[in-house]
Amino acid sequence: MTSPSAVDGDPATVVACCQLALQVGDLEGNRARADAAIEQAAATGATIVVLPELATSGYAFMDADQARALAEPVPGPSTDHWHELAERLDVTVIGGICEDGGDGALFNTAAVVNRDGVRAIYRKVHLWDREKLVFTPGDQPPPVLDVDGHLVAVMICYDLEFPEWVRLPALAGAQLLCAPANWPDLPRPTGERPAEVVRVQASAAINRMFIAACDRVGPERGVDWVGGSVIVDADGWPLAGGSASTTTQVLTAPCRLNEARDKTISDHNDVITDRRPSLYTSVITQEDAP
Amino acid sequence: MTSPSAVDGDPATVVACCQLALQVGDLEGNRARADAAIEQAAATGATIVVLPELATSGYAFMDADQARALAEPVPGPSTDHWHELAERLDVTVIGGICEDGGDGALFNTAAVVNRDGVRAIYRKVHLWDREKLVFTPGDQPPPVLDVDGHLVAVMICYDLEFPEWVRLPALAGAQLLCAPANWPDLPRPTGERPAEVVRVQASAAINRMFIAACDRVGPERGVDWVGGSVIVDADGWPLAGGSASTTTQVLTAPCRLNEARDKTISDHNDVITDRRPSLYTSVITQEDAP
Numbered sequence: 056m057t058s059p060s061a062v063d064g065d066p067a068t069v070v071a072c073c074q075l076a077l078q079v080g081d082l083e084g085n086r087a088r089a090d091a092a093i094e095q096a097a098a099t100g101a102t103i104v105v106l107p108e109l110a111t112s113g114y115a116f117m118d119a120d121q122a123r124a125l126a127e128p129v130p131g132p133s134t135d136h137w138h139e140l141a142e143r144l145d146v147t148v149i150g151g152i153c154e155d156g157g158d159g160a161l162f163n164t165a166a167v168v169n170r171d172g173v174r175a176i177y178r179k180v181h182l183w184d185r186e187k188l189v190f191t192p193g194d195q196p197p198p199v200l201d202v203d204g205h206l207v208a209v210m211i212c213y214d215l216e217f218p219e220w221v222r223l224p225a226l227a228g229a230q231l232l233c234a235p236a237n238w239p240d241l242p243r244p245t246g247e248r249p250a251e252v253v254r255v256q257a258s259a260a261i262n263r264m265f266i267a268a269c270d271r272v273g274p275e276r277g278v279d280w281v282g283g284s285v286i287v288d289a290d291g292w293p294l295a296g297g298s299a300s301t302t303t304q305v306l307t308a309p310c311r312l313n314e315a316r317d318k319t320i321s322d323h324n325d326v327i328t329d330r331r332p333s334l335y336t337s338v339i340t341q342e343d344a345p
Numbered sequence: 346m347t348s349p350s351a352v353d354g355d356p357a358t359v360v361a362c363c364q365l366a367l368q369v370g371d372l373e374g375n376r377a378r379a380d381a382a383i384e385q386a387a388a389t390g391a392t393i394v395v396l397p398e399l400a401t402s403g404y405a406f407m408d409a410d411q412a413r414a415l416a417e418p419v420p421g422p423s424t425d426h427w428h429e430l431a432e433r434l435d436v437t438v439i440g441g442i443c444e445d446g447g448d449g450a451l452f453n454t455a456a457v458v459n460r461d462g463v464r465a466i467y468r469k470v471h472l473w474d475r476e477k478l479v480f481t482p483g484d485q486p487p488p489v490l491d492v493d494g495h496l497v498a499v500m501i502c503y504d505l506e507f508p509e510w511v512r513l514p515a516l517a518g519a520q521l522l523c524a525p526a527n528w529p530d531l532p533r534p535t536g537e538r539p540a541e542v543v544r545v546q547a548s549a550a551i552n553r554m555f556i557a558a559c560d561r562v563g564p565e566r567g568v569d570w571v572g573g574s575v576i577v578d579a580d581g582w583p584l585a586g587g588s589a590s591t592t593t594q595v596l597t598a599p600c601r602l603n604e605a606r607d608k609t610i611s612d613h614n615d616v617i618t619d620r621r622p623s624l625y626t627s628v629i630t631q632e633d634a635p
Binding site: 185194220222223244247250321322323326332335 | 470471472473474475476477478482484486503506507508509510512513533534537540543544546547548550551580581582611612613614616619620621622624625
């Protein structure tokens with residue numbers, strides 16, 4: 056294992072995104088692919104390992120019945136399995152699960168699992184497209200938890216496109232936001248990064264917070280995933296990934312997460328204290344849409 | 346003048362950003378540079394013409410006394426002059442002014458001026474660096490006004506980096522956000538766009554709103570401006586500009602602004618109604634910083 060040297064008492068945390076090619080319904084195959092990637096990430100020194108959204112079940116369900124058949128409780132088989140891996144490899148795994156929440160409710164969930172077991176779960180609040188036909192939206196904010204001395208937050212894919220939502224963990228002190236994702240390969244001008252990557256860059260810089268977004272690759276039942284996994288620093292610049300890709304890969308980047316504690320960007324500016332919350336009220340006074 | 350053809354009853358509106366090289370204190374020279382650029386913009390069919398921040402006075406004040414000496418009321422000499430130009434050229438000018446607000450207060454202001462005179466002013470709410478030593482921050486939201494049948498909003502430079510603030514005009518229906526700006530040339534990785542451009546792209550896409558940000562070029566009393574003026578569409582892709590530049594230029598782009606009325610991005614998603622405002626409350630419950 057590599058051991059990044061400490062600078063100013065802040066040893067770099069190696070963060071990994073396991074960009075996988077998964078198939079809906081192939082529970083065993085998906086598990087094997089994730090296992091191999093987690094092993095590879097740990098072997099290169101990663102201690103925080105992010106998997107895609109719905110990494111256990113796959114994404115492109117035919118219908119809600121298929122999703123239900125692939126769902127599992129949390130804690131449950133997948134998080135038990137990640138617990139074993141996390142203990143043996145001494146890593147924290149953050150991955151997407153099709154969660155059976157009981158009472159017939161399915162959630163698009165991310166679990167944070169380390170040597171102690173399931174540390175936190177997050178249920179996707181902003182559902183994408185046909186997910187609305189399958190999942191119950193979450194109603195809790197992104198968890199922010201201490202992972203080996205740094206504050207780490209979790210949300211999922213389309214959640215990232217709501218800057219009010221990304222702001223919450225930043226205000227809670229998160230230094231790294233991990234986001235399991237499944238980004239479809241949408242049209243974009245030649246030479247441009249996937250639009251989702253641009254938004255991740257902006258969100259990181261605006262909050263001075265590292266972000267690791269783990270995407271998928273390849274086709275799955277008619278959907279092509281863009282393979283845009285990216286790890287960006289607190290200035291919003293990619294440390295790894297960030298371009299469309301068609302290959303399965305484990306991206307890693309050493310991240311000096313304490314840089315995210317410093318919110319100053321000039322002699323007189325701080326991205327958090329420069330906010331004028333009392334003027335922002337109408338952002339939240341609009342009622343939720345039905 | 347060119348006359349972009351209408352599509353679906355929405356003739357394109359040609360928007361211009363006049364990326365100028367200005368000098369603090371050179372009121373006459375700055376006016377002449379802006380005049381020439383506005384004429385050039387109108388000659389290429391532009392009807393909405395954006396100037397940089399503090400386009401009248403220049404930016405890099407030695408101190409508050411110099412700013413005070415260069416300040417003027419609004420309406421005042423500069424907006425009267427823009428009114429004449431707007432009437433003659435049939436354009437709307439949106440430009441930055443060092444405003445003497447009376448009672449000793451200076452504001453970093455943008456004025457919207459058309460054939461009818463001053464239509465609106467906006468006083469910068471989020472002040473950058475040493476501006477805090479010179480200006481009183483504004484306390485009013487970005488104006489959103491009807492410009493020839495489309496809703497146009499205004500804010501200034503660093504305001505753009507607060508997504509809560511950009512959200513306000515989007516929620517009010519703005520189709521185009523115009524932002525006079527002065528972006529310093531800060532370090533960035535080779536091949537990357539200026540970080541401010543990335544944030545503009547993200548803000549446009551997240552809100553499905555066109556954004557025209559008009560920057561400066563050249564050196565000014567020890568400050569180098571990055572020349573990153575950009576006009577982006579409602580998907581966040583640059584229609585004109587967006588890379589660092591060292592040349593004075595008038596960027597123009599035909600913008601089908603009614604595209605910004607359509608907030609849908611999939612069969613089941615709408616970037617505005619997908620918001621979950623009742624869950625965002627803690628974004629604004631933090632008190633303003635002292």
